[in-house]
Amino acid sequence: MDIATRIRKMGFRKWYERQLIDSHLSFTTCLLCGLTVAACLESISFSEFGWKAASLLAAVAACVVLGMYSWKRYLTVLQRAEAYGDRSHCPSCRVYARFEVLATGTTAEGAYLDPATESLPYPWLRVRCRACATVWRLPD
Ligand SMILES: [Zn+2]
DSSP, rough: OOOOHHHHOOOHHHHHEEEEEEEEHHHHHHHHHHHHHHHHHHOOOOTTTTHHHHHHHHHHHHHHHHHHHHHHHHHHHHHHHHHHHHHBBBBOOOBBOOOEEEESSSTTTTSSOOOTTTOOOSSSSEEEEEETTEEEOOOO
């Protein structure tokens, strides 16, 4: 499900809250992977290399991969949430997160950018304030 559909379904506040929870779960996963790597490396004895050391090395490798994935996911989800969150106040009446999504897209034309030189990291949303009917676009 894309961002516009999720925001339409649950509202911006709930979507934003879930993005923050999701990103911080990824951060916690990354932290736990780091602690697991440290504990496994502490336990490995290379003088008596056997199945135990090999399985600990496999656990280290798995935790490194999972930790790197979690760190990248943490940054991606948090940056996306902040990109939308920065523009979630109505520019006219300053009401927070009370808007409806009118249109969405991924092309630079819809975002008023030069499609030849600029690209969008996230889909743009054209939204209308429920309080004063002002229309604006997010993220920048
Ligand atoms: Zn407004």
